[in-house]
Amino acid sequence: MSQQLELLIENQLQWTTVSYVAPELQMKEIKPFVLLSLKELEGKPDSRTSSLMNIDKFAAVRAVVRHVSRLRSATKVAWSEDDMRLFLDGLKFPPECVNELVGLFCRDDLYENIPKHLRIKPGISGVQWKIDVSLSQNNIRNEMASAESVKEIMYRDTQVILQLQLTDGASYVYRLSLSKFHEMRYTIANALKSIIVLEKRKCMRE
Structure with a gap:
């Protein structure tokens, strides 16, 4: 197991709720949920968040975005697509959603605006x-x-x-x-x- 994958799957008990909701997600929901989650992390919450109908689905994606973003900002090492895919598969995201999330999470520019006070220190x-x-x-x-x-x-x-x-x-x-x-x-x-x-x-x- 690679070091990156160990970081991603650390404390697996926290993902119980996400694993329950993730199979219900559709690919068309992934990118909007990721962008809304990033805005929250950047301290610029979008008003559309409060009116979301699928709040459980959004909460599941938001939890993953926060986890992946903080680790990426702390380690400053680009994610391996294979490791990210294994992590997301383990959370029971549908295959098409996994592909969409891998494409987003493995982009360096996704993490440029994460505030320093939200970044975790290296372990x-x-x-x-x-x-x-x-x-x-x-x-x-x-x-x-x-x-x-x-x-x-x-x-x-x-x-x-x-x-x-x-x-x-x-x-x-x-x-x-x-x-x-x-x-x-x-x-x-x-x-x-x-x-x-x-x-x-x-x-x-x-």
Whole structure:
């Protein structure tokens, strides 16, 4: 599975409603719904939106437009037609609607006017880490540390080298002390726990 497809299908539970409505869409509805959705994203809502008869269909297309547009603006990488087709097929859009949406979503000019405050930040695509004991070993030798202080020096001066790869291709390397590394792990674990609690609430699933 490509990285682009992984981004598109992330959090599949959010697409339950879209998958229910998508099969009912007709090709003639796709382009108007996409253009109306883009106007909303650009902060220029069209008055015709409030009078739409097929509001459920529009909401389904709007959800996909917002998802695809934000990811495209964040990664700045053109969509693969094959990946986009697989994503839309998975949402149960009719074949003719898939063709129409692929043609629209894979155009670079579609995303030129998306406001920066609506663009999502790149996500983490990979994490690598290793332990660096060179500083602690040097300090043990230089200080001619006793057996009692070796453990203290090892904990104090051992570093964790953390390398993060982002979805936009950037890579960052950080050096953390053991105490900071464990503090980071604790903070992330707490954040994940809070997310799980929120996702279980009814209001977050509607």
